Amino acid sequence: MQASIQRKASADPTADVVFETRELSRHYGSGDTLVKALDQVSLTIAPREFTAIVGPSGSGKSTLLQLMGGLEAPTAGEVYLRGQAISAMSGRDLSDFRRDHIGFIFQAYNLIPVLTAAENCEYIMLLQGVPKAERQARVDSMLNRVGLSGKADRRPAQLSGGQQQRVAVARAMVSQPDIILADEPTANLDSQTGSDLLDMMHELNRREGMTFVFSTHDPMIMERASRLIQLRDGRIESDEVRA
Amino acid sequence: MQLTWQLAARNLTRNRRRTLLTGLIISLSTAALILTDAFILGFSDTAVRSATRMFPGDAQIHQVDYLAERDEELVIEAPQARLAQLDNEPEVVGYSPRVMAFGMISSAADNRATQVIGIDPAQERTVSRLADAMAAGDYLTSDGAETQLLMGRRLAELLAVELGDRIVISVHNQEWGGAEQALFRVSGLYDFNARVLDEETVFVLQAPLQTLLGVGDTVHEIALALRTPALASDPDLPLWQRLSDEQVKAQGWTTLMPQLAAMLDMTSASMALIGTMLFILAALGVTNGIFMSIYERTWEIGVLLAIGTRRLAVFRMILAETLLLALGAIAVGLALGGLATLTLGAVGIDYGSMELGGVAMAEQIRPRANWTQYSVYPPIVLALTLLAAMYPAAHAARIVPTRALHKSL
Incomplete structure (x- = not known):
């Protein structure tokens, strides 16, 4: 997969940028019905960031995450992962890119209902070709870190919403991605559960250096974010780095 | 995986x-x-x-032109030599020589055109189910009266005859070229459940029919029962060549009954x-x-x-x-x-x-x-x-x- 990623000729190969978007746009429709979901957005994400992308509905938060995650193709502009452009990738290479470099956390958990918590985590490593012993060790470790070591054999329906979202976090992290993209991860949780989950992710960010980018309306995420990017009408309105 | x-x-x-x-x-x-x-x-x-097993047999031997012309003159000469050959053919498990004539049969009440078939009762048992199809009266016996006659129960109804009633058979004598008649008595009634056999065929002993037809000891057909009917569907079976020559031709049921x-x-x-x-x-x-x-x-x-x-x-x-x-x-x-x-x-x-x-x-x-x-x-x-x-x-x-x-x- 690496060979298929086109290296950006002008990129700065410093290690302090994980993600970069340049003049990134996503338009839907044309003429009078043209909707600019995202319009010329340029930003960089550094390692260990705990970034929240905020804004009203329709501001382009989810679209930005979709483009960063290679789930949608931009109308214009480019996304770079560690200096490598992803727009030239084939469908298969994009799948491998998501598998190896991106961790996704969805609003509705989106675990595979017929797989246990451990199997949900193991699945992506199977795609990566990780040996069985290592898979098992990583799953055990990851479930332990998210506080679900005793619930590895439970299926999603046997877990609470908060527990399911913890499994989703474990699934996103277990493949050792470069960045985790989380779309409204607390939206379906009560405030206490949401707060606990955020504390856990914040801890993983601080202790293990995992980079998180959230799309959210949740004040609890904004409070914890090390960087707050405000979107409005598909453009960056403000970009605030916090101490 | x-x-x-x-x-x-x-x-x-x-x-x-x-x-x-x-x-x-x-x-x-x-x-x-x-x-x-x-x-x-x-x-x-x-x-x-x-x-095949009801009456015709898995295969049949005829004079080469008989099936095309159905002329009673086209007989199998010296059938005894051919029957002796059949005894030594491993595929053949039974055979029945038959004399075939088209004629008129008359009862006191009515008359009908039918096929009259002269058989050897014992040999016929090895090929067809005529003996098993008997519904009333007795099957033919070689040492019985030469006037024995079997007919379908349905034909008996059409001719309004019963067991023991007299029947006159008229056929074309091949020696002098005229109609020849003889008196028979209904000795048995059968039920094949097949229209042609039940309504348009009667069976008599071979010898009186040969005499009536003036064909000596010749026959028109030799019906064969093979080990399995499937054998007869093979057009390349070597048996056909062994049993055929310039005068006669042996054929399986797929050739004889192309419609089937x-x-x-x-x-x-x-x-x-x-x-x-x-x-x-x-x-x-x-x-x-x-x-x-x-x-x-x-x-x-x-x-x-x-x-x-x-x-x-x-x-x-x-x-x-x-x-x-x-x-x-x-x-x-x-x-x-x-x-x-x-x-x-x-x-x-x-x-x-x-x-x-x-x-x-x-x-x-x-x-x-x-x-x-x-x-x-x-x-x-x-x-x-x-x-x-x-x-x-x-x-x-x-x-x-x-x-x-x-x-x-």
């Missing part, structure tokens, strides 16, 4: 009712295919046995047609069932694609589910088909007096199993089921993750 198979197997347990119904489509199609094939095999066996052979060929074609129709219907059912299962978990397939599952892997996952379902369903279908074949084979299907393709079904049709049904059909069913799953599998592989997941990424 063990987890892929586990995932496929568990996906089948999600909606058990739908899985059961889709599986039933495959099972019942397999069972129906097996039973249809078994029925057609049984039908063919019965039709051939009814057509054509009907059986058509039956095989019908089998292919029925099989095709069954599987078009089954394939539509399978395709629908799999499509429903995909629609039900579109979001989940979207998740799999979003987290990095290749589209080909999703395609394979759907085919893996179908494969597991089909293997189970085909196993059930084989059991159902086998059970139905065994049951109907034991009980039999009675077609009564129905004539199919000019052949009266003299016995029950018994569906027959053969190895093809269990070795060739299952892989075909499996392959066609997987083929039917390819369209929905391709649809699943083309799901767009962002649309599948709607608002959440």
